[in-house]
Amino acid sequence: MLTFIDTHAHLYSPKFENDRHEMVKRAIRAGVTRMYLPNIDAESIEPMLELEQAFPENCFAMMGLHPGSVQPDTYEQELDLVEKQLFARAWAGVGETGIDLYWDKSTLEIQKIAFSRQIEWAKQLNLPIIIHSRESNKECLELVRKGQDGRLRGIFHCFSGTLDDAKAMIDLGFMLGIGGTLTYAKSELPAVIKDVPLEHIVLETDSPYLPPVPYRGKRNESAYIPVIAEMLSEVKVLPTAQVARVTTANALRMFGVDA
Numbered sequence: 001m002l003t004f005i006d007t008h009a010h011l012y013s014p015k016f017e018n019d020r021h022e023m024v025k026r027a028i029r030a031g032v033t034r035m036y037l038p039n040i041d042a043e044s045i046e047p048m049l050e051l052e053q054a055f056p057e058n059c060f061a062m063m064g065l066h067p068g069s070v071q072p073d074t075y076e077q078e079l080d081l082v083e084k085q086l087f088a089r090a091w092a093g094v095g096e097t098g099i100d101l102y103w104d105k106s107t108l109e110i111q112k113i114a115f116s117r118q119i120e121w122a123k124q125l126n127l128p129i130i131i132h133s134r135e136s137n138k139e140c141l142e143l144v145r146k147g148q149d150g151r152l153r154g155i156f157h158c159f160s161g162t163l164d165d166a167k168a169m170i171d172l173g174f175m176l177g178i179g180g181t182l183t184y185a186k187s188e189l190p191a192v193i194k195d196v197p198l199e200h201i202v203l204e205t206d207s208p209y210l211p212p213v214p215y216r217g218k219r220n221e222s223a224y225i226p227v228i229a230e231m232l233s234e235v236k237v238l239p240t241a242q243v244a245r246v247t248t249a250n251a252l253r254m255f256g257v258d259a
Helices: 019-028 040-055 075-086 104-127 139-149 163-171 189-193 222-236 240-254
Strands: 004-006 032-037 059-061 093-098 129-131 154-157 174-178 201-202
Touching: 004 201, 004 222, 019 032, 019 040, 019 222, 032 040, 032 222, 040 059, 040 075, 075 104, 093 104, 093 154, 104 129, 104 139, 139 163, 139 240, 163 174, 163 189, 174 189, 189 222, 201 222, 201 240, 222 240
Parallel strands: 004 032, 032 059, 093 129, 129 154, 154 174, 174 201
Antiparallel strands: none
C-alpha cells in the first residue's frame, strides 16, 4: 500500500463529532498514516489535543492563531495563550497563521502583528510555520521575506497563486500545500502546479473543507488524500507511487521527522 501524509486537517472540528475516531481509522486504512492538525484559536485547543492523545502515532497537533480569529478585542489574549502553549510542550509546527483578506480586510494591520509574532516563535523553536494566505500572497510573502534569516521554513497551505508566487515561496524555503482544489473543473491550479517540481509540494485536505471531486458538496476527510495524489500524478504525468513517495518524504523533512 502507498503511504501518504495529510499536512493540514482540522479533524477536531465539530463536523466529525459523530464518527471522529472511525474517520481517522478510515484514513489510516487508506494509507494516510500521519495527519497534522493546525490550531485555530483557544476553543480548538482542547478537542485537538484530545484527538492527538487518542491517536498519538497518527495525529500531530500544531499551535497557532488563525487569521480569521484575529479580532481587535481578543487577539492579544489569544496570542498570549498561543505563546504559553508553544513554549510549554513539543508541537509539530506553528499555525495555522497568516493573513486572510477574503473575509475581513479591516483587521489587516492586527493580522500582520499576529503573523509576525508567530513567525518569530517558529524561528525560536525551529518549527515549520503553516501559512494561510487567502487573497494575501503579496502581504504574506512580504512578511516572510522580512522574517527570513535562514531559520524560517514551512508550508503555504492551500496554495493558490501564480507561478511567480510559487517560485517566490519556494525561494524563501517554503513548500506548497496542495489539496482538493486541484481537482476542481475551473481551477487554475493544475496549469501552475505542472511547472512546480514535486520536491516542493506536500499534500493536504483542509478537512472538513474543500473536498476533492467526486466528493464536492460533502464533508472532506483525510482518507481522500489518495484522490488528490492521483490528480497530481495526472497533472505532472508521474506515477501515483512516485507522488506518494516524494510528497511523503517532503512532509517528513519539513516536520523534522526521520523517515
